[in-house]
Amino acid sequence: MPGPIQSIERAAAVLRLLARGPGRMAVGEIATALGLAKPTAHGILRTLQGVGFVEQDPATGKYLLGAGLGELGADHLDVNVLRARAIHRADALAARAGESVRIAVSRPEGVTVVHHVFRPDNTDQLLALGEVLPAHATALGKVLLAYDAATDPGALPAFTRRTITDRAGLDRAITEVRRAGWAGEVDEHRSGEAGIAAPIRARGGLVVAAIGISGPTDRLCDTRSQIRSTAVDQVRAAAAAIHRDLTVPQ
CATH class of the missing domain: 3.30.450.40 (GAF domain)
Structure with a gap:
């Protein structure tokens, strides 16, 4: 039986962190909090942003949950x-x-x-x-x-x-x-x-x-x-x- 897919686990962890966190978070803060390399965290964030699950504040460059989550139900x-x-x-x-x-x-x-x-x-x-x-x-x-x-x-x-x-x-x-x-x-x-x-x-x-x-x-x-x-x-x-x-x- 196939095991868990690491990239999906990491994406879920990013979403949970943004949901529980103090507000908008920079990519470095997210990487540190989850123990990820900064390029890895950035790639996950860009992918989540592409499907609308994450948004980036244009003024600060920080990330927050996106409106696409509302479409899940x-x-x-x-x-x-x-x-x-x-x-x-x-x-x-x-x-x-x-x-x-x-x-x-x-x-x-x-x-x-x-x-x-x-x-x-x-x-x-x-x-x-x-x-x-x-x-x-x-x-x-x-x-x-x-x-x-x-x-x-x-x-x-x-x-x-x-x-x-x-x-x-x-x-x-x-x-x-x-x-x-x-x-x-x-x-x-x-x-x-x-x-x-x-x-x-x-x-x-x-x-x-x-x-x-x-x-x-x-x-x-x-x-x-x-x-x-x-x-x-x-x-x-x-x-x-x-x-x-x-x-x-x-």
């Missing part, structure tokens, strides 16, 4: 499978955080909520299932912008005075999401509301969705309007748990 994972694997983790997050929990994916129409758990306080709430969110003004959207190359922010309208409305500012925010591994928004979509989100990864490390909480700014932030680290830890732990569940054979 809607959302990269069946939404019903995602919800089935994530439902208990989302319920637990809502109970621990005391806030509403949403899971969103990238679709042609935009960042779409595919699962919603109500805030556990018995107040009147509206079901957000199917809601399309502004990618640039929500934590869920920023995560998908940072890790899913198929996500298009489109126009950048202002919803509040704190909404990011320029591409340079959005690029900086996305870079910070990749560096930190989570996204936050404070009064950017709705005044008086904050949100925290983290990427959900499937087998191989590619991001297939985002999970997050939202609630009043004074509950999720401290007196300086800084998002509370305990809430960030809760969201990231839930995302990591869903990742583990997605990689366990059923």
Whole structure:
């Protein structure tokens, strides 16, 4: 029986590294991280770029995941499978955080909520299932912008005075999401509301969705309007748990 093909293994490793990494990466950084010769890494990157799985930033020469990955399948994972694997983790997050929990994916129409758990306080709430969110003004959207190359922010309208409305500012925010591994928004979509989100990864490390909480700014932030680290830890732990569940054979 034929053995594994080394070049395919290496190409997969490059894609996983770009998906998990801090952002755009230079060919030398990729080669060092994977223990490859620089010419070998460059050849793999050029091939992946040719099929649309990798893109190169013309300004810096660094590489990032390409939009061609979005053509492999809607959302990269069946939404019903995602919800089935994530439902208990989302319920637990809502109970621990005391806030509403949403899971969103990238679709042609935009960042779409595919699962919603109500805030556990018995107040009147509206079901957000199917809601399309502004990618640039929500934590869920920023995560998908940072890790899913198929996500298009489109126009950048202002919803509040704190909404990011320029591409340079959005690029900086996305870079910070990749560096930190989570996204936050404070009064950017709705005044008086904050949100925290983290990427959900499937087998191989590619991001297939985002999970997050939202609630009043004074509950999720401290007196300086800084998002509370305990809430960030809760969201990231839930995302990591869903990742583990997605990689366990059923």
